[in-house]
Amino acid sequence: MIRKYPANRHCPYVRPVCNKTAEEMTIKNLCLAFLFLSTYQICLGQAENFKSYYVPAVGGTQLAVDVFFPENYDGQKLPVLFEFTRYWRSREDAQTGEPKPSLRSNDKLFLDNGYILAKVDARGTGASYGVRTGEYTPTEVKDAYYVVDWMVNQKWSDGNVGAYGGSYSGTTAELLCATGHKAVKAVVPGWSDFNVYESPIRPYGMLATGFISQWSQFVNWLDQNSTENLGSSIRRVNEDIPIEGIQEHAHNPIVLELATQAKYRDSKFGDFKFEELDPLFWKNEISESQVPMLVLTSWMDAGTAEGTLLRLEHFPNPQKVILMPNSHGGGHHTSPFQVSDQLVPPVPSAKEQLQLQLDFFDFYLKGKRSGIEDWPTIRYYNFGEETFKESDTWPPKGQQRVQYFLGSNGILRTSVHDEATGVDEYQVNFAVSTGTNNRWSTQMGKPILNLDNRNAADSLMLTYTTEPLREDLQITGTPYITLHLSSTHKEGAIFVYLEDVDQNGRSRYITEGGLLLEHRKLSTNDMYDGIPYHSFNEADASPMPVDQIQEISMKLWPTSVLVKKGHSIRIAISGADKDTFDRVPAEGTPTLSIYRNKLNVSFIDLPVIPK
Structure with a gap:
């Protein structure tokens, strides 16, 4: 019945x-x-x-x-x-x-x-x-x-x-x-x-x-x-x-x-x-x-x-x-x-x-x-x-890859820096956060809020920003970043945020990526053609060698955004997101050295759709 x-x-x-x-x-x-x-x-x-x-x-x-x-x-x-x-x-x-x-x-x-x-x-x-x-x-x-x-x-x-x-x-x-x-x-x-x-x-x-x-x-x-x-x-x-x-x-x-x-x-x-x-x-x-x-x-x-x-x-x-x-x-x-x-x-x-x-x-x-x-x-x-x-295809037809290189004075450049020794030091600030209404907390049904003005958060991070764009830039696909870095600690993490900065200097979150540094070893996977891939398997994990330069390549989550003429592209680098992830390391405060010279090139690679 x-x-x-x-x-x-x-x-x-x-x-x-x-x-x-x-x-x-x-x-x-x-x-x-x-x-x-x-x-x-x-x-x-x-x-x-x-x-x-x-x-x-x-x-x-x-x-x-x-x-x-x-x-x-x-x-x-x-x-x-x-x-x-x-x-x-x-x-x-x-x-x-x-x-x-x-x-x-x-x-x-x-x-x-x-x-x-x-x-x-x-x-x-x-x-x-x-x-x-x-x-x-x-x-x-x-x-x-x-x-x-x-x-x-x-x-x-x-x-x-x-x-x-x-x-x-x-x-x-x-x-x-x-x-x-x-x-x-x-x-x-x-x-x-x-x-x-x-x-x-x-x-x-x-x-x-x-x-x-x-x-x-x-x-x-x-x-x-x-x-x-x-x-x-x-x-x-x-x-x-x-x-x-x-x-x-x-x-x-x-x-x-x-x-x-x-x-x-x-x-x-x-x-x-x-x-x-x-x-x-x-x-x-x-x-x-x-x-x-x-x-x-x-x-x-x-x-x-x-x-x-x-x-x-x-x-x-x-x-x-x-x-x-x-x-x-x-x-x-x-x-x-x-x-x-x-x-x-x-x-x-x-x-x-x-x-x-x-x-x-x-x-x-x-x-x-x-x-x-x-x-x-x-x-x-x-x-x-x-x-x-x-x-009807993914990636969309015509997608190209465009690189921006980390340069001196916090500039994101379109060409490799000609310095031989350029490096920036960043002491990890464990107060950095994307807040409690972010892409991870929404998994509990929460809305995503307060990512429209990241200037206060940016001030706690290491940032690199382009000059204002001379024309619109269409980013569609999976960005990735390659950093040459060293750390004062064998344990640590890296977070990278891609942002849009308008004519008034207001920065908006676009997407992010990150990596527990013990997983820095690259692996191969046919599904990640041309994009850095990490297995996250135990055999591939190892502590960071202290004060030794390592090449760290990692993806950011895919996105699609039109960065308008007159706006700038920014990447913001941190070692923490306190409201989402545990502190790494549990004790101590690492200093990260980001190398940005012609011998150790650091850059972000963006998927771009030409006009």
Whole structure:
């Protein structure tokens, strides 16, 4: 029997989750907001027609599944859209057991347009049984195959399955392709992880403590069904039977402890190595599936844009990419040319983002001509110009590489400096920060703010700035930097920020890169053609030799920005980002020497699209 709970008020497709500023949010507020990431807002009071099931997966582990049906569903076979989540498929009141609304704006849109939805608690989470042995594990990938196989054999399924989601469930949507199940016809990975070691857990080889400590606390509360902190309880599959699976969840590892111990990409993170816990590990299987993808992502969302572009270049699956200027989940604008300390609506709007997904599924699961056949391969936002551009290739046609060289007096030059001994010394200032609303903290659902004026931060760093440009410069792609440097300490880190400086001297953040210096050894990887690549494997790590010049080459996260005539390009160099990463070294204050002469050339290499 289908359970139905009446709606008590109208629910539009888009509803704001919170009107607090980021500074006012406690970790509890963040966690509650994170349960329903921006674009996918909860629809309070929406009628829910659903059945709950336990479905056996790998080893017989029972997974909790809610199947939602359109209003006035009369038994016809329909395509099924699947969300495999780590963040509870449904909730209920902890005291009364009254189901709390769990449909979100995208769910409502899909149901209203003739889809059945299946929401699944991953093993070791929610009302599912089992113990977690890591995140995105191979076991979890195989579990998804069992659930899809069960779905397509139900009387309400027409045999066509799509997967969707944002953040964790965006990644599991892509990983569903790796199962090879023939019923999977299309997926929408939203703001998904691609290389989990580098984004979001250990960017640059450093633990992203600011993010991972909060996320670890959040998922621990979920796993323990902490009603005090979350304000609700996981919804039971059978309302008359307690959730026995939660007793097993008590044995789930603490993610922060795993992440702290797993220093290298080939380290164990639970029962599996880091390198086994992301779509990159499943490249061959995903490629062989040929499942079409609509990829939604944002330039400023951790390193998700890099994963999106690597996938587009190196996975042969049919793909459409929307690369936005938005926060994690697509909820807020992030452009430093638009955003200061106040929230700005996203581009595209939340409603437009949802419609893109519906059009995509309609084409691949229902055979409707929804217009996606005419979409370009990639639409990407261009900062500075503040508009979208289109391309059917990546990188865009005509891309060239242009180098700017570090020179004396903080000048960034177009030619190599002719000095024989030029060097700048910088004592690391551990007060440097990109703030608490940056590309890493947005992974917890926070907006990105206050990157529109970096002058105060720049004063704490070593900076190099070009003369005002004589014409516009279009940067699109992955920058990288090569520095010849020495350090007074064997442990340390380097951070590099690319900035736009306007005619008034105001600097705006464009993108960043970094490296824990023990990972300076370069490796080869066909996916990083011409871009410095670091394996982050234990065997390739070594301490810095004290006071000896080392060549450090590293990528910055990809971007697209129009630096206008009269503006300048700046790079700012530091050894810390205090609100995001741990202090390196834990004790002592290194002095970094940056060499910028004809014998030891230091430069930034920019991907440029000529007019």
